[in-house]
Amino acid sequence: MSVFSFWEEQRKNITRSYLLIFFFVILMGGFGFLIDYFFETGPWFTVVFLGVALIQVLVGVLSGPSLVLSSVGARPINPLNPEHKQLENIINEMGIASGLKPLPKIYYIPGEKSINAFATGLKSENAYICVTEGLLEALNREETQGVIAHELSHIYNKDMLYMTLLSAILGAVVIIQVMAFRGAWLVARTGGGRSRRDSSGCAYAIVFLIVVGLLATIFAFLGRILLFAVSRQREYLADAKAAEFTRNPQGLASALRKIALTAGKVQNASIATAHLFISDPLKRKVNEKEGFFANLFSTHPPIYKRIARLEGKSPEQVLMELEQ
């Protein structure tokens, strides 16, 4: 891998990610605009949607990494343990290589035998890198360094911020969807037994709310697809950045090979936290498959494709090597 190829890779990734986020915002704007346009409701729906989105963003930003860490049962590392001390040393090395300051705090998941790691936290002042105990046991120094560099890249690139903002917006759409359908149902139930004039207004309101709900459903669906696409691009970008920091793509590639060859899910991971990990902690089949639907709904790129990019091989060749 030449010095320049990963810089190019990274630039490509940044452009793609910006494009995706741009489309996401256009999509959201289009949603509010459509409602206001068809029902002549003025700016009100846009205002309400923005309000809901703002609350979502605030909740996302404020809830922070402590929730994620406690949900997977993570503990701070103990520098007296030689393995943990080595991990701390590796983070310091990556801190120098990236120039990132301050460094994230390090946690591990005791008793978790699968090989995995994740980063969380929106700002580097309040960021955490967490590894499983299985990772500490199974990977050598060079491989651990690759994984840590990958996680540090997520923090360096402010991926958590992007992802949190995107999922907050998505959450806002889902709230609108639920509110609209509930509202329609409520109006339908309480609307009966009134005068004829009222009931025609009532029918209008129900149709209106159902249309809003259906639109929200469509946008939530499209939004989720975009969210997954951004998540996948971010993984490639973090791989490229890790290669830049370590100047050793083989370390991370070899770690990914070990991850690919070990079965086993991370016990306390959930759909909500899955996108944070270096490889899908739930080992969902969709993440390793190719094809239209798999491409749309996976949070991580197929692991053999990531290895192929790091090693400069063809994906088919890596797949063959892994299946042996």
Next chain:
Amino acid sequence: MIALWIVLGLIALILIWGIATYNGFMVLKRRIENAWAQIDVQLKRRYDLIPNLVNSVKGYMKYEQETLNKVVDARAKAVSAQTIPDKIQAEGALTQALRGLLAVVENYPDLKASEEVSTLMEELRNTENLISFARQFYNDNVMTYNTKLSIFPANVVGNMFAFKPATFWEIAAAEEREAPKVDLTKL
């Protein structure tokens, strides 16, 4: 009248661009200085670590006096080096000597099993990595800075304020450039 405003607007734009470019150079310069200081910190750390390491392996390695002496001599030379080219050369030699020591330790299983030695070895490996990453970070910043300084139109501002290209931390010895990675990673 309109033409005047257009000219004034253009001048303002060029001024703003000039200030931004100047600040960009200053930021990069500070970053380079900071990166250099980082290297210094790590080199000092290595000096402090070596005597401890040598003392703890001495007992086990009676037949490897030559390797140990090389490390001690190289350290002394590096500490006393005055000019920057001398320093770079001496540090390169020290890196080489330490790699030789790490390779030899591989041959002594009871040495590797000692907790004290393995802790020191990890510290040494950490320091070696910190030095090379600090150097990498320094060189990357020098490259960004020098590139910016040589590309039009930023070089106009650069020349106007007499920014000088920074020097890379070149790796002195050819052997060091082709450093056998195994020595540092297999432990």
